[in-house]
Amino acid sequence: MTVGRPAVRRRGGGPLGGEGRWALLFLAPTLIGLAVLSAGPILATLAISLTSWDLLTPPKLVGLDNFTALLSDDRFMKALRNTFFFTIVSVPLGLAIAYGLALALNQRIRGISFIRTAYFLPVVTSTIAIALVWQWIYNADSGLLNQALEVVGVSPQKWLSNPTLAMPSIIAMSIWQGLGINVIIFLAALQGIPQELIDAANVDGAGPWARSRSVILPLLTPAIFFTGVLSLIGSFQVFDQIFVLVKPRPTDATITLVYFIYENGFKFFKMGYASAASWILFLIVAAFTAIYFWSQKRWVHYQ
Amino acid sequence: MSETTSAAQPRPAGHRLRSARRAFLVGLLVAGGLLMMVPFLWMIMTSLKARSEVFSIPPTLFPSTPQWHNYPDMWNALPFGTFFFNSVKLAVLNTVGQLISCSMAAYAFAALRFRFREPLFGLLLVTLIIPFQVVLVPNFILYRLLPHPTSASGNWIGTQEPLWVGAFLGGAFGTFLLRQFFLTIPRELADAARVDGANPWQIYLRIYLPLAKPALATLAIFTFMWSWNDLIDPIIYLRDLPTLTLTAGLSLFQGQYVGRWPLLMAGALVSVIPMIVLFILAQRHFVRGIAMTGIKG
Numbered sequence: 001m002t003v004g005r006p007a008v009r010r011r012g013g014g015p016l017g018g019e020g021r022w023a024l025l026f027l028a029p030t031l032i033g034l035a036v037l038s039a040g041p042i043l044a045t046l047a048i049s050l051t052s053w054d055l056l057t058p059p060k061l062v063g064l065d066n067f068t069a070l071l072s073d074d075r076f077m078k079a080l081r082n083t084f085f086f087t088i089v090s091v092p093l094g095l096a097i098a099y100g101l102a103l104a105l106n107q108r109i110r111g112i113s114f115i116r117t118a119y120f121l122p123v124v125t126s127t128i129a130i131a132l133v134w135q136w137i138y139n140a141d142s143g144l145l146n147q148a149l150e151v152v153g154v155s156p157q158k159w160l161s162n163p164t165l166a167m168p169s170i171i172a173m174s175i176w177q178g179l180g181i182n183v184i185i186f187l188a189a190l191q192g193i194p195q196e197l198i199d200a201a202n203v204d205g206a207g208p209w210a211r212s213r214s215v216i217l218p219l220l221t222p223a224i225f226f227t228g229v230l231s232l233i234g235s236f237q238v239f240d241q242i243f244v245l246v247k248p249r250p251t252d253a254t255i256t257l258v259y260f261i262y263e264n265g266f267k268f269f270k271m272g273y274a275s276a277a278s279w280i281l282f283l284i285v286a287a288f289t290a291i292y293f294w295s296q297k298r299w300v301h302y303q
Numbered sequence: 304m305s306e307t308t309s310a311a312q313p314r315p316a317g318h319r320l321r322s323a324r325r326a327f328l329v330g331l332l333v334a335g336g337l338l339m340m341v342p343f344l345w346m347i348m349t350s351l352k353a354r355s356e357v358f359s360i361p362p363t364l365f366p367s368t369p370q371w372h373n374y375p376d377m378w379n380a381l382p383f384g385t386f387f388f389n390s391v392k393l394a395v396l397n398t399v400g401q402l403i404s405c406s407m408a409a410y411a412f413a414a415l416r417f418r419f420r421e422p423l424f425g426l427l428l429v430t431l432i433i434p435f436q437v438v439l440v441p442n443f444i445l446y447r448l449l450p451h452p453t454s455a456s457g458n459w460i461g462t463q464e465p466l467w468v469g470a471f472l473g474g475a476f477g478t479f480l481l482r483q484f485f486l487t488i489p490r491e492l493a494d495a496a497r498v499d500g501a502n503p504w505q506i507y508l509r510i511y512l513p514l515a516k517p518a519l520a521t522l523a524i525f526t527f528m529w530s531w532n533d534l535i536d537p538i539i540y541l542r543d544l545p546t547l548t549l550t551a552g553l554s555l556f557q558g559q560y561v562g563r564w565p566l567l568m569a570g571a572l573v574s575v576i577p578m579i580v581l582f583i584l585a586q587r588h589f590v591r592g593i594a595m596t597g598i599k600g
Contacts, residue, residue: 019415022503026411029404030427033472038430041441048440055447104332109325117586118336121343124582124589126532128550129571132557133342136349136564144345147362176339184593229432237434240534244557258436258535265440266539275440282437289432 042282049275059272066276076277078252079260085167086174086256087235087288094175094231095182095224102186103212116187120180127177131244134173135160138245160246163253170241170254178234182227189223190216221300232292236285257281346575350374350568357564370565377569380560385545386552387573390531393466393548397530398523400470405477405522406515410507412478413485414493424482431475436535442469443539461542466533470526477522480592484518485511521592524585531578549574 024031034040049066053059070076105116122130137144138159146156159169193216201215239258246254257277265274344364349357350373352366377383411417412424446459454462492514493506501509512519537551547555556570582589 019503020417023411023415023417023420026407026415026503026507027423029471030408030473030478033404033469033474034426034430036445037442037469037472038433038435038438038475039426041438041445042433044441044444045437048444055444101332101335104328109329109332112332115332115336117583118339120586120589121579121582122339124528124578125575126534126550126578128532128534128553129346129575130342132553132567132571133346136568137342137345142358142362144341144362176342179339181593184590188590188593233432233434237436239436243534243538244554258434261436261439262535262539265443271440271444278437278440282433285432285434285437 045275045278045282048271049279051272053271054269055271056269062272066272067280069273070276070280075252075255076260079255079257079277082167082253082255083236083238083257086171086238087232089168090171090174090178091228091231091235093171094178095227097175098179098182098227099186099220099224101179102183102190103216105183106187106190116183119183122177123180125177127240128244130177131173131241135245138169161251163251166246166251166253170238170245173245174238174241178231182231185223185227186220189220193219218301222302225296225300229289229292232288233285236281236288257284343575346568346572349564350566350572352565354563354565373565373569374573377556377566377573380566381552381556382544383549383552383570383573386547386549389463389547390549390574393463394527394530396467397470398526400467400472401474401477401526402519402523404471404473406481406512406519407507408473408478409481409485410503410511413482413488414490414506414511415503427473427475427478431479439535439539446540460540461546463541463546465540466536466548467530470530477526480522481515481518484515488514517588517591520585521588524581524588525592527581528578 048059050061050063051059052062052065101119105112105119140146140156140158140161143159145159150156157165159165197215197219198211201211237258238256239262242254242256242259243262258281261274261277261281264270264277348364348366351369351371353368353370356363356366408427412420442465443460446465447456449459449464450457451459451462451464454460459465488511492510496506496510532550533548534550534554537548538554541547541551553570553574557567560566
């Protein structure tokens with residue numbers, strides 16, 4: 001790529017050419033990690049998914065049986081549906097709220113950094129601690145939410161055990177927890193917008209709403225794209241909340257893909273079955289990410 | 304809504320409207336900020352209440368008499384001191400491992416020329432997108448195959464090793480973050496050192512690492528946070544009380560102390576405080592790290 005540095009190139013050699021030997025040294029840990037912990041195991045997951053294996057007896061090759069079994073497994077279908085529902089609701093909603101907040105927070109007001117910190121604190125706290133409080137907030141008997149609703153005359157709800165309310169309750173908590181990270185990315189992007197552009201929009205007489213839509217929003221699309229990727233990938237990994245807030249058995253109303261994998265792999269020790277589900281998770285994330293990256297041509301404006 | 308306000312025509316009416324809108328906005332932001340803090344506030348208040356008081360009707364925000372003994376009660380109900388130590392130990396090991404292995408890889412990708420550099424970097428970026436849960440099963444099987452001298456199972460299951468050894472084998476996020484930073488270091492610095500006879504290892508140690516301190520700090524904080532907050536790995540790999548982390552310990556505590564909200568909240572608060580303190584001390588690095596990966600990506 002870079003134009004000639006012949007002295008260096010002659011000295012190099014090795015399988016990677018150029019400064020290959022040095023590169024091999026620096027990359028050794030990463031290459032081992034790729035082979036045994038991340039990229040390699042993706043292929044291993046595929047191989048294991050073709051077997052029936054409880055770890056106690058040797059694996060038996062069963063072909064695609066695990067995959068056909070998954071498709072007729074009610075619990076797996078529910079996990080799929082819940083994961084999609086979680087993604088489709090929480091990602092756009094989380095981004096929209098964060099966008100509005102970032103616009104509002106992007107100004108010089110005394111104490112603004114304190115407010116920003118408030119929005120960011122949930123991001124750094126563990127989901128288990130957060131889920132414990134929310135379990136208490138959502139408590140059907142005398143949780144904070146029901147008590148607050150009682151003041152305005154709404155009857156108490158079983159937020160976590162009512163199948164129709166459980167998933168929305170978890171989504172609300174997750175949006176609350178993840179808001180800060182998107183806000184920070186948006187704020188950083190907003191601070192990168194040249195003041196002249198905003199001034200020019202002011203001269204045109206654009207009001208705050210029009211200004212936001214026609215000037216700021218297009219400039220923020222790279223940041224929106226990036227936060228979208230993060231939220232999308234994160235949303236397919238929902239586990240901690242489910243593990244702490246609701247034990248998905250027996251209602252199934254809140255089981256997610258990762259919980260399904262965890263349960264089959266590490267509670268029932270059905271390694272083949274869990275691997276098949278993992279591989280489907282991988283395909284779904286890959287497909288979503290590919291579509292999302294492909295879509296960026298249509299709506300992301302890089303300067 | 305208020306098209307009359309425009310900076311081009313600074314009329315008194317516009318000013319008044321604008322400052323009114325501004326005040327409204329600030330009010331909204333403060334209210335929102337408070338709303339964000341409510342769960343934390345509720346955590347603190349509940350942790351100091353008597354058990355009977357948490358269900359009192361009408362509800363009270365403040366405990367009538369703060370029950371400070373809830374904290375020692377919680378701390379002694381399970382070996383929380385051990386859990387705390389384990390969480391610190393694992394977070395430190397993970398942080399050190401990531402700093403070493405990611406900075407080495409990032410240096411290779413940013414400053415060395417070799418065949419397959421771009422495809423290798425591409426492969427690494429792909430693993431950034433893959434949820435790690437996809438490889439839970441093969442990783443578990445791998446650790447089950449590795450012999451361990453002191454564990455009851457004879458392999459790595461039930462030991463803390465699976466929770467930190469991988470950190471020394473690189474990582475997509477850290478490598479990407481540090482590579483972005485290394486690319487901003489002028490090549491002339493390395494070239495000058497090379498002329499003086501320095502090899503790549505010396506250039507990495509004496510030029511790149513010292514200049515990358517801010518980015519290394521960012522990676523350190525993120526790794527510490529992820530390790531501290533990790534739940535799924537500890538519950539998969541750890542079995543015995545003395546090995547548990549705070550998150551796994553809390554999960555166990557939750558099962559054993561159902562409905563004892565003051566103690567549960569005290570436990571949650573203890574696990575959260577170190578991260579909040581770290582965040583407040585290092586807020587700058589958090590923000591920069593997120594902005595750096597997000598914007599220059």
